[in-house]
Amino acid sequence: MLTSPKHGPVVVTLVLLLAIFAIGGLRYRGFLGGQVFLNLFVDNAYLIVLAVGMTFVILTGGIDLSVGAVVALSTMIAASMLQAGWSPGVVIPLILIATSVLGLLVGLMIHVFKVQPFIATLAAMFLARGLCYIISNNSISITDPFFTAFAYTRIPLGGRLSITPSVVVAVLVVIAAVVVLQYTRFGRTVYALGGGEQSGMLMGLAVARTKVLVYIISGFCSGLAGILFTFYTLSGYPLTAIGTELDAIAAVVIGGTLLTGGYGFVLGSVLGVLVLGVIQTIITFEGTLSSWWTRIFIGALLLVFIVLQKLLTARRR
Amino acid sequence: MSRVLTNRLFWPVVVLLALFAVNLVAFPGFFAIEVKNGHLFGSLVDIVRNGAPTLIIAIGMTLVIATRGIDLSVGAICAIAGAISCSIILGSPDPGNVGTVVVAVITALLVALVLGLWNGFLVAVIGVQPIIATLVLMTAGRGIAMLITEGQILTVNSAPFKTLGSGFLFGIPVAVWIAAAIFALAALLTRRTALGLFIESVGINPEASRQAGLRSRGLLFSVYTFSAVCAAIAGLVLTSNQTAADANNTGLFIELDAILAVVIGGTSLAGGRYSSSAPWWARSSSRRS
């Protein structure tokens, strides 16, 4: 199990997560409370959705640097349109369509014009941030009743535990992604692309369509994550979610998806998000540790997982 | 004529001239350069001065990209260099002392050297893809900078340090002199020694280069180290210009600007042919408002 590139990294992540919980539980009172755990989901619902989209892209061997900027763009579109009096019933679908179309453009750029994913999504990142500034230079707050209701609603789970509707959305996205990746031909083609595009083509798979579609999915997930993010912050701000693409990539990598594609699971990425979340929680509980340790920890974890992946894949050459 | 058209610098130059033309029409004072207090003033001077840090980084990035690599960590290295220099200057009893500033600057550059070696190690020895290898430092780097500044924005009041970013020498901003010096150094190294040939060769055809007896490993170490040192210099200029080290915002997105500048300037990301003069043009045209 541990030596397989398919399961090894995920198992390591799971063990790591449990270990961090154990350490937290020993050191801090109340750390192992159910709500602490649930808050990992509450605080990171949007990141889970982002990581799901990113997982699709990375599984094919690509990368999407635009997701943070697209989240910001979604918050700006939402905030400005709601301010102008549009109904959420129009705004939300519109955002999802717009970000999916952006993903489509990126996908076409990569597939048709053979632009490297890195560059194509970098361009999309600049485009999305630029559009944010066109909408407004300032933070716009949201007072729409649907959005505020969504933001303040807690879904009780019995005891004194509760979650937000965003968590439900994130969980649904994860379930959908698992089904798509594990049980549809499209999903298997995503893995096939990461295993070898040439092979996939020779096997007669729909390589072109799949390659474009993963970027549409990533765009859609970014839009959805942006909407969840506005539920969380109740505002739109052009500079929001800077560096979020790095968090998403880190979560996916720590969750055991190989950056060269082909190996990995959506549930692993969820574990990756939880690891990032629990590190943050530990640092909060510690009190004396400053928040910048989070980034150093994430960097160190990234390093460990990259070297681990390198070892696991080098062995089978 | 066809030689001109096929030159890799042709389109970048055309676009730059077009941008200048647009500016001239839209803002008639655009090209006005005056001399005030013995210094040059004007939009063009601002463009060149504000562009200096990105330009410095783009020079290092050009070499990295020519080897088929990429360096995402330059922004973080900017922040680290700024944080180190400012904390040393603040920690000394005499911030205005030239010696103190020299020590601070050299320490920052040495640390950058180590960080560059680290990137080079991951790429050349462990064999990690460059984008991923430098992602590690990009992620952790700002945290390290925060650690050095202890989360504060370190404001320094040191005249010699301030000169780096806002001073003038012979009427021209010091930052521009620094950029020009690094450019000259890079040009010297790549054109007067065989380094340029080796970098191009490894970037275009690594296997043929290996069989011809090139040591690509050492070469990769050198370019990543050079890139990191360039980033540190840019970080020092930025920090000095703002008279403060801000671990969160110093050099934020500068890696993307630099990559864009290099690409616009005609260096192919697939490695190989590059043009080190290209980023000059590109940077001036990609200035963000």
Next chain:
Amino acid sequence: MAERNAVVELNDISITFPGVKALDSVGFRLFPGEVHSLMGENGAGKSTLIKVLTGVYSPDTGVITVDGERVAFSGPAESQAAGISTVYQEVNLLANLTVAENIMLGREPHRFGVVDWRATRKRAAELLSDLHLDIDPSSLLGDHSLAVQQLVAIARATNVQAKVLILDEPTSSLDADEVAELFRVIRSLKESGVAILFVSHFLDQVYEISDRITVLRNGKLIGEYLTGDLLRIDLVQKMIGKELAVLDDIQSRVQEEQSGATADVPFVSAIGLGRKGAIEPVDLDVYEGEVVGIAGLLGSGRTELARILSGVDRPDSGEIQVEGRGRRFRTPRAALSSRIAYSSENRRAEGIVAELSVRDNLALALQADRGWFRRIPRKRLDELTQSYIETLQIRPANPDILVGNLSGGNQQKVLLARWLAIAPRLLILDEPTRGIDVGAKAEIQKLVANLAENGMSVVFISAELEEVLRLSNRVAIMRDRRMVADLPNRDLTVDDILGVIAEGAGGDESDAPTAERIPS
């Protein structure tokens, strides 16, 4: 002949790539229940023909018929739909997925709109057991050996009710037992009426498995033969062809110098030099001023030997001695510092740096030797370039032109100049005359003869035996990854060499087919 109808028939197929006629009105047919081998040396057009069949290329002219009906494939998917399945040399499957998925991908049974994994695994298991293969369908493909992956690829191919199965070099990385297993599967498919196109460079295997042989050379059809009617020696002759004798003077000169090797100690000796999966341990001595020719078919180990001698690949057994002292070449750089240079057969991928100028390409090895700091003075480099352009007649005679824009022959000359510039003591030339015109070929041959006269040792590898004979003092013959003969070039003829290549040397194992050999 009163024969069954062909399943697939190609007629008058021509296909041209920029500068090359890859196929020149070639015809080819496949019959059900038959194994048909396609033979030819590098550049003969085998892989182009296969790609026409699999729909990767569409021919410029010509007709493809499947079951008597004319077809035109616009991609691999259409060819597969017509019942043509392919197993490629490099297993084109996905190591990151399970065996079952690799067999079923793209055709998984669905239930309620999602993949029915249970049915998928069951079907895969059935296909594997049809072929009598004991492979766990839910194991990861990457965990299996190449041989098993190859068999899985065949199982995948049979899943589509394949009428035609193309096996492109399926045995190139298998050991004897694995080949036997593969042949068992091929025979059982043959019995079930599948038409099989088999490509291999192992003659023994071809003779063991095939019913019919088609030979291609330089994009042209040489002929179609029943295996029983074609002697091995004739086959090899047809594959290699006879070349016009353009350079008789060189040969006479070489003959005169037969006494050539004067030193007691060879400049380079290989002692039991081997690498698993590449070549069996080999002994070879090369003396100063000697040209050693290496003859053998593609895949015989000739290139592998050259790569190990020059530090490009590392040996895992034996040692290399330079003037009697053991050396370990971990990199080409190490070999170069012992003044051993290797000019790769793969000019484009491993030789030229296409986007650099002639001058820069020429300077590369010399500059690498001097280090980055001591740049060759511009004036000296210009003189050097100019003198090589003149002596080797590189055209166009412009040192600033990008090497990628030169013709193959001129690229080869630039590469030669690169190596000559460092004044090597041993120059290993791997197929230096492949794919270049006759004039350039003659010039290169003359150059090699001159170099040896001036004391340089040369290892000369070529598929063209006339050329090898003309230039070499000695000829080493490789066959099936081992060196089977090392003969002085005295009255040696092409037919002698063909005989050794076709039958093996010494008679100790001459007629034993590879597959039945006991693995050592």
